[in-house]
Amino acid sequence: MPADSSALAPVVAKLTRRSPLDPVEIDALLALPHRLMDKDAASYLVREGDRALDCVALLSGFAHRSKTTGAGGRQILSIHLRGDLLDLQNGLLARADHSVQALSAVKVAFIPYRAILDLAAAYPAIARALWRDTLVDGSIFREWIVNVGRRDARQRISHLLCELAVRQEAAGLCQAPRYEWPMTQEQIGDATGLTPVHVNRTLQGMRSRGLLSTDKRSVTITNWPKLQAEGDFNRAYLHEPEPLAP
Amino acid sequence: MPADSSALAPVVAKLTRRSPLDPVEIDALLALPHRLMDKDAASYLVREGDRALDCVALLSGFAHRSKTTGAGGRQILSIHLRGDLLDLQNGLLARADHSVQALSAVKVAFIPYRAILDLAAAYPAIARALWRDTLVDGSIFREWIVNVGRRDARQRISHLLCELAVRQEAAGLCQAPRYEWPMTQEQIGDATGLTPVHVNRTLQGMRSRGLLSTDKRSVTITNWPKLQAEGDFNRAYLHEPEPLAP
DNA sequence: CGAACTTTTGACAAGCATCAACACGTGTGG
């Protein structure tokens, strides 16, 4: 199969951004068996408690992971975009400990874990690339713990937006200063541990201080340095290659 | 080297709890080169920003990972006990994005990343075991995001304590209902996103409701079902084998 | 054009932070 004709190309693009792979390894990844599907916004890709057999690869659109508390509160754990492997953990762990849900309309590939694990066993470099991807995920989770644990509302929302902006740029998905922000204010609240009402008021403050302007599901960052400062944002935790000097 | 004479036995014990390994793989792990060290409580094992060459294995005692915000706030990200591999991520990622610090007096082994990565490349089962360990770490981070994002003070502290109790039991470190809790109230606050004053008041409430009693750096859980309910605690995210029925 | 979702606004309450002081235990040195 010619490399760029495989639907899995975005996944390989993301992995090779951080882990160099040989052509033979790339071809092996692109040739992974998979089922393609289109899903509407808000549809579930994995449900907490599932015993999944397939790993979900996000080929276009946005998705999020979330957990629900006993009291019914929802906490969004991470946001995902094109090329991300969601749910790698369910191949090695018994049961999905969280849900994965589409934020926008998405195109996904379901890949059998068996095939992924076999590939990892056959190619140490692929095992390493997947492991590294998991480690970066972990780094992002840690930063989110800091975000909801030690920052106030302004900082939390600013930080979330900075992360999405940097990741979209790293994935070549957008042109600064305008980014997609496919979340409702309620979802922003679920990601930052705030109520939608307070998100609304905080966003109004940010707009009036000239940090950004919003338009439907997209945002224009009108003062990037200030937004970054306000969000206490340092991109190191994303472990993305630095962008070229402007 | 005879298996049980290696200082790294606790690490292997933890890995094999979740990932079965062949004797040859176990021997290879036990034979990993390492430097042993004793460290006092509060000493740093890894500093944020370091470019570490060695992975830290915790052989006895307790440690925590933490990050610091621009405003100087500290957030504890996870608690670690005997057998845990801290800092696996620094072998594959460029730079430590967080610090690791001893909570109590500890015994640690520094293992060169090179040796670990070589072993992972040579033995796919070891690569898988390490990957799985990383995935469980990620699962715990996700639960902590929920804890600080969506739970109130009582729930946060109860949940933290439940986690430590279950993990100590899984590691065979204690006899219920008494557990080590080697954290000051300030550190509990740093782990739960609260101020030490509020931790103090919340703990008083828990004591007066008969959930627990504390004694120096240990705690006796006097009402486990109620504590678990109060902390909205469900051990699934720890991915530990279930305990034998009592 | 109406239903459902999302954003916005207002009034009010509550949980938690902040500041400051004091109590208690432990280890250290004079």
Next chain:
DNA sequence: CCACACGTGTTGATGCTTGTCAAAAGTTCG
């Protein structure tokens, strides 16, 4: 052995950030 410093735990008074409840206004889409 006592005096002292230091870390930790405890208490009180006060205020701010954020949550809660409720409703209206704007938006999207069939």
